[in-house]
Amino acid sequence: MLYHVTDWDDAYANAAHIPQSDGFVPRWTAAAETFRDRHPPQPLGRGHLFRPAGTARGLMVFIHGGYWMRFHPGLWSHLAAGGLARGWAVALPAYTLAPEARIGQMVREVAAAITEAAAQVDGPIALTGHSAGGHLAARMVCDDAPLPDAVAARVTACLSISPLTDLRPLLRTAMTETLGLDRAEAVAESPALLNPRPGIPVTTWVGGSERPEFIRQARLLSNVWAGLGAATDCVIDPGRHHFDVIDGLADGDSPLMERLLRL
Template identity: 70%
Template sequence: MLYQVTDWDDAYANGPHIPGADGYPPRWAQAAAAFRDHRPPQTVRRGHLFRPKAAAKGLMVFIHGGYWMRFSPEDFSHLAAGALERGWTVLLPGYVLAPEARISDITVEVAAAVAEAADVADGPIALTGHSAGGHLAARMICEGVLPDAVASRITACVPISGLGDLRPLMRTRMNATLRIDSAEAAAESPALLVPRPGIPVTAWVGGMERPEFIRQSRQIADTWAGLGAATDCVIDPGRHHFDVIEGLERDSPLLERLLA
């Protein structure tokens, strides 16, 4: 079957294709606030660090999405629950949003936050993120982003509904805010870059997502496999762009893939 995009704005528009989409962000914020009331985090830079009650087994990093333009760690604190319950320290890094920051700036800021958390959290590091955060999670394991000592501890990278190729976004109206140009797309698209060796990568995406997100997930898994990385692409049946992250809240195949 031919796959052709004629409306790039619609290709990356999730809300109009998800029943009750407007209700998700306020529910996220409410659940996140309730979780912080129960498990107050340590404030780090613009983000949050949650520590388990016993000695930590490792560091899990979740990077939020919102097309690099919306949200903050305060909207997603509850997604730390699953890893925290398993005894992992959890970092939710924040970053300056577009248009104040370009995507290249955000990459540097998130890398600094991950490196700082790695200094205070021992053990393996598991990276994940959602949508634009999936892009940033993948970006963290590209060559030259994280210090070698930090990168050597990474045992898994799981971009969820990640954006590995920024070039199509240049065709959307949101690029008036993001300001991606050809040079930045080439420099900041994980699918066009080389991953560090030895890090298993799972591109995780909902089966009910927009075709572009499924294509992007397959693209990075296939491209990086061609560069020698151990990759997989999991299409989570029945999940859409807004509920595909819920597996991080509890034991689930998603959390198992990230922390196993």
Template identity: 70%
Template sequence: MLYRVRDWDDAYANGAHIPGAETYLPQWQRDAAAFRATARHQPLGPEGVLARGDLFLPEGPPRGLAVFIHGGYWMRFDPSLWSHLAAGPLARGHAVAMPAYTLAPEARIAAMTREITAGIEAAAARIPGPIAITGHSAGGHLAARMACDDGTLNDAVAARVSACLPISPLADLRPLMRTEMNRTLHIDAAEAEAESPALLSPRAGIPVTTWVGGMERPEFIRQARLLADIWAGLGAATECVIDPGLHHFNVIAALARPDSPLTRRLLA
């Protein structure tokens, strides 16, 4: 059967295709607030965008650093909404950084990449050991950007990256140029070429797993496969995991569980 997208806005619309979609945001808010009330956390930096990010600390000396980058099509949300997703890596003894970035239209995607880089490098300066990077949706795109061989992360930090796990990533930005969202994002051909992980080379030595729900929109499944396939052809160790029965809003929930396959893969 031929696959062809006729409505690009619908192709990237998640809530319209998820039963009970309106219940997820309030639940995330409740879960995040409850987690923050008891977790040990501090800002990633003293001011600016770093101050809006969080560093969660385990009870004992950290075994390493996990990084989660939030989604929202680069236009919505902030790291605090996803605080509860730090629970899984924290329980396994890892510190968890959740960096912030300036949202569109105030910033272009290239600037967001630089801000996430700064957040990870700030956390890496405080937490020793391996660094495992994940992110969801637009955050999956930014997670994959950290594994690109274009000098995004400095060499010393990049050498510590043990895994990159983009969840439901937007690996190729060119289709987004066809959506109404681009009135806010302002992606042009040059930025799509420079900021699409699928159009860039992977940094050697970083294993990459793309992870996507089996009930997600076909475009998200295609994008997850695309990145894994292209980077495998460029020499990276990759896998695409299609998690059965999960959609775009619940595929990330397993990060809150220390023994879930998703958390295990991130920290393997």
């Protein structure tokens, strides 16, 4: 069957295709608040840094999604549980959302937050993010990323969950107006159109029940960067959709966390 998108807004709409989707944000909010009560974070700019008991084995970074337009790190605190269980510090950086910022500025802000966290936590750095955050995580391991060389050299893995890796299709959606996205920026900020930094294993991880465009975008980065010499993999997580594909981050023994924190 030919794959042909005719409604680009629907192609990137998640909530409309997930049963009882309106219940997820309240559940995330409650879980995050409970987690912070038990594990008070340190400030990381406008974001959070969670530390394990004892010396951290390394720094895990989770970058939140929301189409670069919504949400904040405090909604996802509970997803630090998996990293803490394995003895890693976990950073949840904040970045200015659209329309107050364009994507290029967000890339620079996330790099600055990771650099700040890396100055506080020694050891390897494992990067992950979801949806728009998956884009930002992958953007951090492009060879032109604004991470300082000393920080980038510590990155041992990038696991990009349900990522947006080629931004050009978004130019056909209504969100373009809020994002202020034009073709020049879409090209400049698309990981699939850039070169990977050598030596960093990259996994894209996407739910098997997600919108076809997210599966295509995940496969795209894995395929393109494999052709540019990176060690890549694309994992299709059976039965998972866009809102529950991140659940494994809260479980230190999950296959997702095993892949992210492999050393």
